[in-house]
Amino acid sequence: xxxxxxxxxxxxxxxxxxxxxxxxxxxxxxxxxxxxxxxxxxxxxxxxxxxxxxxxxxxxxxxxxxxxxxxxxxx
Amino acid sequence: xxxxxxxxxxxxxxxxxxxxxxxxxxxxxxxxxxxxxxxxxxxxxxxxxxxxxxxxxxxxxxxxxxxxxxxxxxxxxxxxxxxxxxxxxxxxxxxxxxxxxxxxxxxxxxxxxxxxxxxxxxxxxxxxxxxxxxxxxxxxxxxxxxxxxxxxxxxxxxxxxxxxxxxxxxxxxxxxxxxxxxxxxxxxxxxxxxxxxxxxxxxxxxxxxxxxxxxxxxxxxxxxxxxxxxxxxxxxxxxxxxxxxxxxxxxxxxxxxxxxxxxxxxxxxxxxxxxxxxxxxxxxxxxxxxxxxxxxxxxxxxxxxxxxxxxxxxxxxxxxxxxxxxxxxxxxxxxxxxxxxxxxxxxxxxxxxxxxxxxxxxxxxxxxxxxxxxxxxxxxxxxxxxxxxxxxxxxxxxxxxxxxxxxxxxxxxxxxxxxxxxxxxxxxxxxxxxxxxxxxxxxxxxxxxxxxxxxxxxxxxxxxxxxxxxxxxxxxxxxxxxxxxxxxxxxxxxxxxxxxxxxxxxxxxxxxxxxxxxxxxxxxxxxxxxxxxxxxxxxxxxxxxxxxxxxxxxx
Numbered sequence: 001x002x003x004x005x006x007x008x009x010x011x012x013x014x015x016x017x018x019x020x021x022x023x024x025x026x027x028x029x030x031x032x033x034x035x036x037x038x039x040x041x042x043x044x045x046x047x048x049x050x051x052x053x054x055x056x057x058x059x060x061x062x063x064x065x066x067x068x069x070x071x072x073x074x075x
Numbered sequence: 076x077x078x079x080x081x082x083x084x085x086x087x088x089x090x091x092x093x094x095x096x097x098x099x100x101x102x103x104x105x106x107x108x109x110x111x112x113x114x115x116x117x118x119x120x121x122x123x124x125x126x127x128x129x130x131x132x133x134x135x136x137x138x139x140x141x142x143x144x145x146x147x148x149x150x151x152x153x154x155x156x157x158x159x160x161x162x163x164x165x166x167x168x169x170x171x172x173x174x175x176x177x178x179x180x181x182x183x184x185x186x187x188x189x190x191x192x193x194x195x196x197x198x199x200x201x202x203x204x205x206x207x208x209x210x211x212x213x214x215x216x217x218x219x220x221x222x223x224x225x226x227x228x229x230x231x232x233x234x235x236x237x238x239x240x241x242x243x244x245x246x247x248x249x250x251x252x253x254x255x256x257x258x259x260x261x262x263x264x265x266x267x268x269x270x271x272x273x274x275x276x277x278x279x280x281x282x283x284x285x286x287x288x289x290x291x292x293x294x295x296x297x298x299x300x301x302x303x304x305x306x307x308x309x310x311x312x313x314x315x316x317x318x319x320x321x322x323x324x325x326x327x328x329x330x331x332x333x334x335x336x337x338x339x340x341x342x343x344x345x346x347x348x349x350x351x352x353x354x355x356x357x358x359x360x361x362x363x364x365x366x367x368x369x370x371x372x373x374x375x376x377x378x379x380x381x382x383x384x385x386x387x388x389x390x391x392x393x394x395x396x397x398x399x400x401x402x403x404x405x406x407x408x409x410x411x412x413x414x415x416x417x418x419x420x421x422x423x424x425x426x427x428x429x430x431x432x433x434x435x436x437x438x439x440x441x442x443x444x445x446x447x448x449x450x451x452x453x454x455x456x457x458x459x460x461x462x463x464x465x466x467x468x469x470x471x472x473x474x475x476x477x478x479x480x481x482x483x484x485x486x487x488x489x490x491x492x493x494x495x496x497x498x499x500x501x502x503x504x505x506x507x508x509x510x511x512x513x514x515x516x517x518x519x520x521x522x523x524x525x526x527x528x529x530x531x532x533x534x535x536x537x538x539x540x541x542x543x544x545x546x547x548x549x550x551x552x553x554x555x556x557x558x559x560x561x562x563x564x565x566x567x568x569x570x571x572x573x574x575x576x577x578x579x580x581x582x583x584x585x586x587x588x589x590x591x592x593x594x595x596x597x598x599x600x601x602x603x604x605x606x607x608x609x610x611x612x613x614x615x616x617x618x619x620x621x622x623x624x625x626x627x628x629x630x
Contacts, residue, residue, distance in 0.1 A: 013161055016153070017360050023321040025311070032303035034318040037149040037407060040157040044400035047160040052393045054168060061624025063176070063385040070179045 001057040009050050016043055078445035079233030079247060085449035086226065086456065089284075090261045093460070096280055097265020100273040108493040111270035112184050112472045118381040120390040122275045126378045127391045128398050129278035129461030131163060131369060133214075135524040136399075137289070137406055137458050138221045141438075142431030144410025145424075147352040148317035151410075154354060154362035156403040160396030162366035168392045170370045171379045173542045175388070176622050177615060178380040185469075186376040187477040193541045194552040195611045200477050202556050207373050210530040211470055212508060213523050218463040219255050219512035221432060222456055226254030228436035229452040244437075252513045258456060262463045263505045266471075267498050271381055274464040281457035286401060288454030291447065292439055293405035299418065299442040306412040313344070313415035316351035320359070326351050345417045347426035361584040368531035370538050374469035402458075406435070413438050430517070467508075471501035522573045526563075533559035533589035536597050542619065544601075545612050551601030558596035562589040 021035050029038040109115055118126065143151045174189065183189045186207070187200040227248045235247035249257075265273045300306040310317055313333075316326050333348040369375055382388060413434045416423035423441050424434060439451045475497040480488050488496070537555045540547035566585040570578035580588050606612075 009161065009165070013363065016157060016161070016363075017356065018153075019356055022356065023319055023323065025315065025318045028307065030303070032307040033404075033408065034149055034307070036319055037152050037404065040153040041400050041404050043153075043157040044160040044396045047157070047164065047396040048393055051164045051168065051396070055389050055392060058168075060172060060385070060622045062621045063172070065624075066176050066180065066618065066622055067384055073180070 005050065005053045005057050009047075009054070012043065012046055012050060016040070077232040077247075078440075078448070079230045081445050082229045082449035082452060083233045083249065085446065086229075086453050089450075089453035089456070090257065093277060093280070094261055094264055097269045097273040097277055100265070100276045101268035101270075103272060104268070104270060106491070106494070108184070108475075108490050108497070110272070111494045111497060112377065112468070112476070114270070114272040114275060114381045116179060116381060117383050118275055118378075118387065119383050120387045122279055123378070123382050123387045124391040124394055124398075125279035125282045126275045126381070126465070127167065127375065128395060129282040129458075130374060130378060130465045131159075131372075131395075131462075132282075132285075132399070132402055132458060133218055133462035133524075135217055136402055137285070137455050138225065138432050138435055139217075139524055140403055140406040141410035141413070141435040142433075144317070144407040145413050145431050145434045146349075147354065148319065149407055149411055150320040150354040150359065152403055152407045153320075154359050155365070156399050156407075157396075158363045159366040160399050162363065163369050163399075164392045164395050166367065166370040167379075167388055167395065170538060170542060171375075172385050172388050173619060173622065174376060174538075175379050175382050175385060176618055177542075180618055181614075183380065184377075185473050185476045186371075186373045187473060188481070189376075190537070190541065190552065191481075193611070193615055194547070194549045195608060196549040196552065199549070199552055199556075200481065202553060204473065204477060206530075206534070206556060206560050208470060208473065210527055211373065211466055212511070213527040215463060215466050215470075215504070215508040216512050216515075216518065217524055217527070218459045218466075219259060219508055220516055220518055222258040222459045222463075223251035223253075223255030223512065223516060224430075224432050225436045225452055225455050225459070226258070227251050228433050229440055229448060230254075231440070251516045255509060255512050255516075258460060258463070259505050259509050262460050262467060263502065266464050266468050266501055270494075270497075271377065271465075271468055274468055275378075275381065277464060278461040281461040285454040285458040285461075286398070288451050288457075289402055289405055292443065292451045292454070293409060295443045295447060296409060296412070296438055300412060300416055303408070306408075306416065309346075309415040309417060310411055313346040314349050314351075316353070317349070317411045317414050320354045322351040322353035341426075345420055345422050346415050347422075349414050355579070355582060357582045358579055358584055361587040364532050364584065364586040364590050365525065365528045366532070367535040367590070368528040371531040371534040373473060374465040377469050377472060378465065409438055410434055416442070418442065467501050467504055470504045471497045474500040474504075522576060526567060526570075526573050529584070529586035529589060530559070530563045532586050533563055533593050535590065536594040540597050540601075542615075545616055546601055546606060547597060548601040548604045548607050550604040551597045554600035555593045555597035559589055559593040562592040 018039055021039060025034045027035055104110060140151060177189060187203050190203060191197060191200045230249045231244050232247040238247055238250055240246045265277055297303040297306055316322055330348050330351050337344050337347055413424050424437060439448050475493055479496050480493060537552060566580055
């Protein structure tokens, strides 16, 4: 699952290069946001979704142990 | 009461509120250097999110983004903001959590301290110090210059007898030097007394303020222009290239034709057609390297170390891209609309207007109610100050912990002395930055930010190798820093010291070459030199392995 999540993040980075809409203004989102802007706003939302997936599936498993050891060290 | 004076009173009220918050936070100060510089490593998710976001979104995000959109169109969002959404969170997740773990385990306060230990080189700090501080200073200037510009533009007519000016829009305005001085003083006071806890609280408050007021500005301006659809229609009519990223020969011909017509009869059209600016696809792609700078920002490193636990990183990693979007989309649209905005048959921005840093402030002043305009100015100042505070404190930390304490006093100063020295250096840095900002008040915010971020990004291979590559050596680290600094200096010079706004190197953003050079230097020199001592590698990579849940990794 970890590889899938990281793979999707790389894919998002590739889709960021939307050369197919370089010279386009339409379609306008809500009648005023050109495609060159709303598409990239969508990329931001997808980035948040993928990083949420990373938190869920790629979270460092041993972090609680580290925290416990640090607390012990400081005690 | 004039609108300018009303603005002065509202901004003064906001700054006073901020001072109270900063001073109140100092009541929680425990008197130790760990508390002053790291809030005793007790910052939770929400405050960490606000600190990281408020710190990374500076004047650059509001003033610079709208100014750059005014000049080059909507593409600025893709090249800076959406890349940042992906890359910043990657840095928080893949680098920040590991550095937090090392910091918590070994008690680091500054980035230089970590690198000295990781590469087992006492002198590495002496090489890194001038590079990091040299790159933070322009970053500080971005905030100080922008704050002076914003205050000057919003306070027209406030004090006509005290501050007369031949330029109508500055007549009676608080001068740039005074506005910048007041902002520096306010930030200085709450950083001085509250330390990093003061900056975290102030950042949270200011981030909420600038996000809410930014949204309100957007809707107010749109309404004044006849609605968002009408505002975009005006851009399509007068400057359509600002709504896309390429400029075709037909676009250029159409622009020349319209410009000639406008110059022949200026009364015929209220808007002067603006020069079309495209974004080459390769340059757009290589902008992805610039947000890597957050991996090496010393002030972000310090904020990472303030986290109460690794779990505190979860909210910032996920919410950061969305918050960037909430701030940047309205600013970019406002900048684009400014190119063609017309109210009562007159352009909102004068035809030969040449200071893009002031576009947002002028739009706010001319298109909103004076009271709201003043509040919105406070919002812009909030964004500026929420970055300035962390940077001032961070430079103070580096001077105190790395130079005075480590190299000069050989770690023989007391904890209390450390806090005092930190505060003294914060004051000195504020004074130096202010003096430079007053001397050169018209430096281009966007260009300065790009070069500053590029320098930090060029050092990213250093931090990445330090947490992921066991074979990275001391010599490799030196080579990496020197290659980053060398290519930065060379390319900065080639760009006419930042004056060539369109400067590309082999069709790419200069940062791509800098990162390639520093990465290559790190890899080649590390492989050519003796592997690092096992004890050094174990010290860090056993923690890293434990973090990933690897079996048998004893810390």
